[in-house]
Amino acid sequence: xxxxxxxxxxxxxxxxxxIQRPGRLLTVGLGSCIGVVIYDPYADVxxxxxxxLPAARDAEVAAPPQKYADLGTLWLVDAVIAAGGRPAQLQAxxxxxxxxxxxxxxxxxxxxxxxxxxxxxxxxxRVRVPVVAxxxxxxxxxxxxxxxxxxxxxxxxARQTYAI
Amino acid sequence: xxxxQLSAAQIDVLREMGNIGASHAATALSKLxxxxxxxxxxxxxxxxxxEIAEAMGCPDKLMAGAYIRIDGDFAGNFLFFMDLESAxxxxxxxxxxxxxxxxxxxxxxxxxxxxxxxxxxxxxxTAVTNLTHLNVHTSVPAIAVDMMGxxxxxxxxxxxxxxxxxxxxxxxxxRGTEDLDAHLVLLPDPGAMAVLLRAVGCWDSGE
Numbered sequence: 001x002x003x004x005x006x007x008x009x010x011x012x013x014x015x016x017x018x019i020q021r022p023g024r025l026l027t028v029g030l031g032s033c034i035g036v037v038i039y040d041p042y043a044d045v046x047x048x049x050x051x052x053l054p055a056a057r058d059a060e061v062a063a064p065p066q067k068y069a070d071l072g073t074l075w076l077v078d079a080v081i082a083a084g085g086r087p088a089q090l091q092a093x094x095x096x097x098x099x100x101x102x103x104x105x106x107x108x109x110x111x112x113x114x115x116x117x118x119x120x121x122x123x124x125x126r127v128r129v130p131v132v133a134x135x136x137x138x139x140x141x142x143x144x145x146x147x148x149x150x151x152x153x154x155x156x157x158a159r160q161t162y163a164i
Numbered sequence: 165x166x167x168x169q170l171s172a173a174q175i176d177v178l179r180e181m182g183n184i185g186a187s188h189a190a191t192a193l194s195k196l197x198x199x200x201x202x203x204x205x206x207x208x209x210x211x212x213x214x215e216i217a218e219a220m221g222c223p224d225k226l227m228a229g230a231y232i233r234i235d236g237d238f239a240g241n242f243l244f245f246m247d248l249e250s251a252x253x254x255x256x257x258x259x260x261x262x263x264x265x266x267x268x269x270x271x272x273x274x275x276x277x278x279x280x281x282x283x284x285x286x287x288x289x290t291a292v293t294n295l296t297h298l299n300v301h302t303s304v305p306a307i308a309v310d311m312m313g314x315x316x317x318x319x320x321x322x323x324x325x326x327x328x329x330x331x332x333x334x335x336x337x338x339r340g341t342e343d344l345d346a347h348l349v350l351l352p353d354p355g356a357m358a359v360l361l362r363a364v365g366c367w368d369s370g371e
Contacts, residue, residue, distance in 0.1 A: 012214025013317055014324065029223045029313020032321070052213075052317070052324045067213075067324055100314060101231055101306035103278055110231075110306055112321060141314020143224050158226045158310055 016049030030096035032113035040085035069119035179208030182333035185288035223313025230281030236300035238356035278305035296363035
């Protein structure tokens with residue numbers, strides 16, 4: 001997981017981007033947020049979005065779409081297709097959606113990971129993009145990096161690094 | 165969605181609130197540890213949500229963190245982060261447990277750290293509310309030992325529903341000459357800025 005390379009595109013919270021092979025996509029510190037990767041393994045195009053909230057409260061405040069699990073996922077599918085991906089060939093990999101904090105505080109914000117995940121999965125089902133791998137839920141934060149050459153999604157937590 | 169429009173003078177006022185709050189919190193920590201706590205100059209900036217983790221330093225550094233929700237006349241999130249070595253020394257001082265080389269904490273360690281965060285948050289918010297004559301209450305703390313960026317990611321959710329930017333009030337504190345790597349962070353919700361500034365007479369009717 002060599003992330004010092006200049007061809008790594010960093011995605012901030014609530015942001016998204018689409019790149020061509022052989023670049024890499026990186027997002028640091030996914031807590032309850034979800035990192036959604038959509039790629040076409042044959043057209044060598046891939047995109048990532050770091051979504052924060054399950055759904056936009058109303059359409060008016062829904063800009064930019066990349067913040068929302070539903071709109072951000074659909075935005076990414078369109079962006080990958082616009083960059084040359086073929087709809088029938090698209091695949092998705094997901095990571096994040098953790099519930100990290102312990103303690104007696106029962107805040108809805110702390111349980112949002114699960115809802116974010118449901119929303120991403122529902123949006124992908126709607127546009128028929130299969131989820132081929134996921135590393136979601138649990139109690140740990142994740143940093144993820146997608147390699148467009150191997151289509152591997154590297155996941156780094158506080159304790160280990162692995163690819164899915 | 166309108167970006168936050170704060171003037172340089174208004175940001176200075178908010179930074180000063182952060183300064184006063186953090187000074188009180190540092191004093192509380194100093195008493196708790198019976199040692200000198202130094203505070204660096206606090207920073208205040210309105211930043212895009214995507215840049216906040218970077219602005220805090222290394223987003224994938226493993227830290228102990230506590231999250232406390234503030235509600236009342238204004239709302240926001242209070243966070244206390246400490247690197248694991250410093251947090252280990254803190255716990256050692258307070259409850260004589262050793263967390264050296266441990267990145268998984270037991271119940272006692274987590275709740276002790278949460279109590280420290282509680283005391284710091286209460287001191288910080290008491291100073292801010294004395295200054296502004298506003299009333300707030302603070303939640304119990306939620307605690308994690310994880311990447312700082314991932315903990316921040318959750319703390320930004322309350323701003324994300326309404327804004328693409330947030331005000332980051334951050335203060336680093338040190339213990340004597342030792343490097344105590346700790347951060348006090350206040351992230352007011354988007355609506356809170358007007359309330360805080362109005363309370364100290366720095367909010368013009370137009371903007």
